[in-house]
Amino acid sequence: MTDQQPSPDNRPTAVVTGASSGIGAASARALAGEGFKVFCAARRLDRLTALAEEIDGVAVECDITDQAQVDALAQAVGGRCDVLLNNAGGAxxxxxxxxxxxxxxERMYQINVSGTLRVTQALLPAIEAAHGAVIFITSTAAETAYEGGGGYCGVKVAERYMAGSMRLELAGRPVRVCEVSPGMVHTEEFSLVRFGGDQTKADAVYSGVDAPLVAEDIAEAVRWIAVLPEHVNIDRLVIRPRAQASNWKVARSG
Incomplete structure (x- = not known):
């Protein structure tokens, strides 16, 4: 955060993409708890509206793969954005x-990479004006390959290197570029979407795992990064549950 002038209602401004569920919704709540006016962006307006009402934020229907909708998001936010959380994505x-x-x-690339690029480009002038931060939610899929993960590992590596290149390109300018890399997080939708709605396959991902991470664990990391002084950059924060030693080494009971 910065000591420059906040938004007209005297709150610093945050934008969270993919805010309709999981890490995005939890992060929106965490940022609102720190006094941010949160623009909650996602495709499902009904969920966003309920969340925005709960946290006194703003719901913006936005498919980040659609340039016109991204431009509309930037227009709604205006000339100041203290924090952008690039969370929209998935496997x-x-x-x-x-x-x-x-x-x-191709769809994973459109959402995780091209869509993230669109939002970052559209909001960067407002972020720089605020001496703000861009926080990328990547994944431990970017740490190393695993069987069946070629596509998702690839897009998360691309997103990681987007963050890394941006940090180099903006060196000397008042923008923090940070990355949070979560491991196994049990949310209501991530694995269900990955397996095309197959609840049995989705449940098997977490079967026998003692205390996988939950969305609020990642939201706490986002909150912490967001409120650090503007000279402090968290290049990359890797977060796994204790039971997960690597992408392929997970302690399970039974």
């Missing part, structure tokens, strides 16, 4: 390279 499928669905890979 589709877990097939090996041999049988992977090209359409799934």
């Amino acid at each position: 589709l499928g877990q097939d090996p390279i041999e049988t992977a669905d090209v359409a799934d890979w």
